[in-house]
Amino acid sequence: MKDQKLREKIGTEIINTCIKMKELDLNQGTAGNISHRVEGGMLITPSGMPYHIMQPKDIVFISNAGEIEEGRIPSSEWRFHLSILNEKPECNAVVHNHAPYATMVSILGEDFLPAIHYMIAIAGGNTVPCAEYATYGTQELCDNIAKVMTNHKACILKNHGLVTTDATLEKALVIAEEIELVCRLYMGVKAVGKYTILPDEEIDIVLKKFGNYGLNVKHNS
Ligand SMILES: [Zn+2]
Numbered sequence: 001m002k003d004q005k006l007r008e009k010i011g012t013e014i015i016n017t018c019i020k021m022k023e024l025d026l027n028q029g030t031a032g033n034i035s036h037r038v039e040g041g042m043l044i045t046p047s048g049m050p051y052h053i054m055q056p057k058d059i060v061f062i063s064n065a066g067e068i069e070e071g072r073i074p075s076s077e078w079r080f081h082l083s084i085l086n087e088k089p090e091c092n093a094v095v096h097n098h099a100p101y102a103t104m105v106s107i108l109g110e111d112f113l114p115a116i117h118y119m120i121a122i123a124g125g126n127t128v129p130c131a132e133y134a135t136y137g138t139q140e141l142c143d144n145i146a147k148v149m150t151n152h153k154a155c156i157l158k159n160h161g162l163v164t165t166d167a168t169l170e171k172a173l174v175i176a177e178e179i180e181l182v183c184r185l186y187m188g189v190k191a192v193g194k195y196t197i198l199p200d201e202e203i204d205i206v207l208k209k210f211g212n213y214g215l216n217v218k219h220n221s
Helices: 004-023 078-087 100-107 118-123 139-149 169-192 200-220
Strands: 033-038 041-044 060-063 093-097 128-131 154-157 161-166
Touching (some): 004 033, 004 041, 004 093, 004 169, 033 078, 041 078, 060 078, 078 161, 093 169, 100 154, 100 161, 118 200, 128 139, 139 154
Parallel strands (some): 128 154
Antiparallel strands (some): 033 093, 041 060, 093 161
């Protein structure tokens, strides 16, 4: 990546998002990883490095073809970050973590998180799909995510955790925070054993409202 100033700016944003993710209790230790699209590839957090000592120079560049620059080892999950960015041109940021409630839902073995709360629509649909389990860091895991995430900005990885994506790091993190809340509610009502699911038509209305909300935010800023 040639533009060093831009690299430092995006690197700083990635580190700040990691710290915020930890403050929101969405992650434990260094298990989470975050990436952002740049010209010709992406920048991603390094493997196994605590966020509070991370510097922009530690953030690793990987080309669109999957070539890793010399230096630090990238997060072991770089493959699915790159495949999500390659498959979703409208998205520039990917956030992955082992948020406790999303991870609990991932262990239930269900195919999706249902619309028990309208905030599920923040991830772009009336469910959040669960991708089949595969060993972390493998192409198989990328393929399993790609199969179900096509029309969604979030995906639960079975027996693993959560991944979200959006146009900016801030938005991808907000989706992770909101989906973690829906997962928390779901685990609660599951324990009680009784709950209701919002109809698809209602989620369609919410999706339209969210679209307008997004436009208003953009307009005001
Ligand atoms: Zn993970």
